[in-house]
Amino acid sequence: MKTILLFMLVVAMMPLAPGASDDAVSNASGSVLTTGQGHPIFDNNNSLTVGERGPTLLQDIEFIEKIANFDRERIPERVVHAKGAGAFGYFQVYEPMTNYTKAKFLQDPDQKTPVFVRFSTVAGGRGSADTVRDVRGFATKFYTEEGNYDIVGNDLPVFFIRDAIKFPDLVHAVKAEPHNNIPSSSTGHNNFWDFISQTPESTHMLTWVFSDRGTPASYRMMEGFGVNTYVWVNSEGQAVYVKYHWKPALGVKNFDHQNAYRIAGEDPDYLVRDLWDAIERGESVEYELYVQMMNISEELNQTFDPLDDTKTWPEDQFPLMPVGKMVLDRNPDNFFTQVEQAAFCPANLVPGIELSADKMLQGRVFSYADTQRYRLGVNFKDLPTNRSLATVANNQRDGAMQTKIFNGSINFAPSSQGGLISATEAGVPYEPYVQGNITRETIYKTDDFSQARERYLAMNETEKEHLAGNLVADLKWVTKPEIQRLAIDNIIAQIDEGLAATISEALGL
Structure with missing residues (x-):
C-alpha cells in the first residue's frame, strides 16, 4: 500500500509530458506573464521598434501573437464596433491638393468619389443601446480610381493608449467582466477603472469620453477624427504629416447623461434610426473634411510627440485646412451584405498617402486586415461593399469563398511566360530614413496630464x-x-x- 501511495505521489509531482494538457488554468496574482509557448514576457507595454519612436517591427513575435490571438476572440461578431449603421454617398475636393499629395481623388473639384461610411458604438455587442456612454466609430471608405482608401477613425480626437500592444488589455478591461459578463456595454465596473488607474496616458481621453461628447445625439451631428497621424506625399516626393477632422454641417449636438440613458431604455436603436430616417426623408447628411498639417522636420521641436494618439495638435499652431465635403444620401439595400460585412483597414491606402511610425497605427494596419480575414474569410475584399471600383489584378488565388474564375496558367511573378508586372510609380517616391536600436521603450515625451x-x-x-x-x-x-x-x-x-x-x-x- 505504501508503495502504491509513494508511486502516486511521484506521478503527481512529475511535469506534464509534451502534448499533454491540464484543463485547469491558473492566472494567480503574481504569476509570470508568458507567451502561448510559455516563454516569459519581460515588457508587455512597449512594442519592438526601431528606436524609441518606431516604426514597429514585424519580428516582434510577442506583439504578433498577442494581437493575432486577440483578433480571433469572437465569432463572428466584431470584437469592438459591433453595432453600427451605414450610408453611401460621395466626396468632392474643394481645390486640388497637388502641393501636398498626389492622391488622384484629391485633385479634381468636379469629380465625385463614391464613399461608404459606417458609424458605430465600440464596447457593446450588436444588441446594445445606441446612446450609452462610449466612443463612436467613424469609418469612411473612398472608392477611388486608384483603389479603395479608408479613413478609420472615431468621434473623439484622442485615444486611451499610444501603443497597439496594449489594445487587447484595454478592450478586455472595457468589456464585461469575464466571470459574470456584467456590464454588457458600460465601463462602470472594477476592471475598467483598475486598468485606467494604472494607465495614466488615458487621462486626456477621459476628459472627452466622460464629457457629453461621450453621448452624441445623432450621427448626423457628430465630429469624426482620424486620430492617427498619416503622411501625405506629393509628386516631388515631399512629405507632410496630416491629421483628419470631419465636421458635420449641422453642428455638434450631444445628450446629457440623463437623456442619453432615458433614450437607451425607450429606443435602443435611436442613432441608427435617426440616420436611416433622415436619409429616407431625402435629407442629405453632410460633413466637411479638414486636415491639420505639420512639416516632418518640425516633429521633434514640439512639446509633445506628434505621433502620440493620446495628444491633440494645437489648432493655433497647426490650423485646420478645408479639403472637401462628403454627402451621404443613400441608405443600404441590405444591412448584412453592405454594412455588417463592411471591412475597413488603415492599410487600405492609395498613392500619395502613406503611414507614419505612429505605434497605434502600425499595430492597426496588421490587426484590422487580420481580423477581416478571420471574420469574413480571406476573400473579404470581393464582398460588395469592400469591392474596389478600380481594376484588381494579382496572383492571389483560392481560399474560402473564392468566386472568381481565373484564366491562364500563370499565378506567379516573375515569369518568362507573361503574367502581371509591377506598376511604374508616378513621381518621386518618398523614402523616409529610419535608424536605431531594436528596443522596447516608451516614447520620451510622455506628459500624460x-x-x-x-x-x-x-x-x-x-x-x-x-x-x-x-x-x-x-x-x-x-x-x-x-x-x-x-x-x-x-x-x-x-x-x-x-x-x-x-x-x-x-x-x-
Whole structure:
C-alpha cells in the first residue's frame, strides 16, 4: 500500500509530458506573464521598434501573437464596433491638393468619389443601446480610381493608449467582466477603472469620453477624427504629416447623461434610426473634411510627440485646412451584405498617402486586415461593399469563398511566360530614413496630464459639472473602494484637485 501511495505521489509531482494538457488554468496574482509557448514576457507595454519612436517591427513575435490571438476572440461578431449603421454617398475636393499629395481623388473639384461610411458604438455587442456612454466609430471608405482608401477613425480626437500592444488589455478591461459578463456595454465596473488607474496616458481621453461628447445625439451631428497621424506625399516626393477632422454641417449636438440613458431604455436603436430616417426623408447628411498639417522636420521641436494618439495638435499652431465635403444620401439595400460585412483597414491606402511610425497605427494596419480575414474569410475584399471600383489584378488565388474564375496558367511573378508586372510609380517616391536600436521603450515625451488639464480648464461650469457627474455615475458601480481611490488619486486628481474632491465626496470616500 505504501508503495502504491509513494508511486502516486511521484506521478503527481512529475511535469506534464509534451502534448499533454491540464484543463485547469491558473492566472494567480503574481504569476509570470508568458507567451502561448510559455516563454516569459519581460515588457508587455512597449512594442519592438526601431528606436524609441518606431516604426514597429514585424519580428516582434510577442506583439504578433498577442494581437493575432486577440483578433480571433469572437465569432463572428466584431470584437469592438459591433453595432453600427451605414450610408453611401460621395466626396468632392474643394481645390486640388497637388502641393501636398498626389492622391488622384484629391485633385479634381468636379469629380465625385463614391464613399461608404459606417458609424458605430465600440464596447457593446450588436444588441446594445445606441446612446450609452462610449466612443463612436467613424469609418469612411473612398472608392477611388486608384483603389479603395479608408479613413478609420472615431468621434473623439484622442485615444486611451499610444501603443497597439496594449489594445487587447484595454478592450478586455472595457468589456464585461469575464466571470459574470456584467456590464454588457458600460465601463462602470472594477476592471475598467483598475486598468485606467494604472494607465495614466488615458487621462486626456477621459476628459472627452466622460464629457457629453461621450453621448452624441445623432450621427448626423457628430465630429469624426482620424486620430492617427498619416503622411501625405506629393509628386516631388515631399512629405507632410496630416491629421483628419470631419465636421458635420449641422453642428455638434450631444445628450446629457440623463437623456442619453432615458433614450437607451425607450429606443435602443435611436442613432441608427435617426440616420436611416433622415436619409429616407431625402435629407442629405453632410460633413466637411479638414486636415491639420505639420512639416516632418518640425516633429521633434514640439512639446509633445506628434505621433502620440493620446495628444491633440494645437489648432493655433497647426490650423485646420478645408479639403472637401462628403454627402451621404443613400441608405443600404441590405444591412448584412453592405454594412455588417463592411471591412475597413488603415492599410487600405492609395498613392500619395502613406503611414507614419505612429505605434497605434502600425499595430492597426496588421490587426484590422487580420481580423477581416478571420471574420469574413480571406476573400473579404470581393464582398460588395469592400469591392474596389478600380481594376484588381494579382496572383492571389483560392481560399474560402473564392468566386472568381481565373484564366491562364500563370499565378506567379516573375515569369518568362507573361503574367502581371509591377506598376511604374508616378513621381518621386518618398523614402523616409529610419535608424536605431531594436528596443522596447516608451516614447520620451510622455506628459500624460497637461492636455487633460488644459481641456478641463477650457470647459465652462456646466461642462465641468457634467464631467464630474458622468464620472461619478460610472465610478459608483465600482465595488472595490481601493480601485475608486486609485482612479481618483492616480488619474482624476492629476486633472484637477477640485474635481477629485467633488467625486470623492459624491462617492462617500
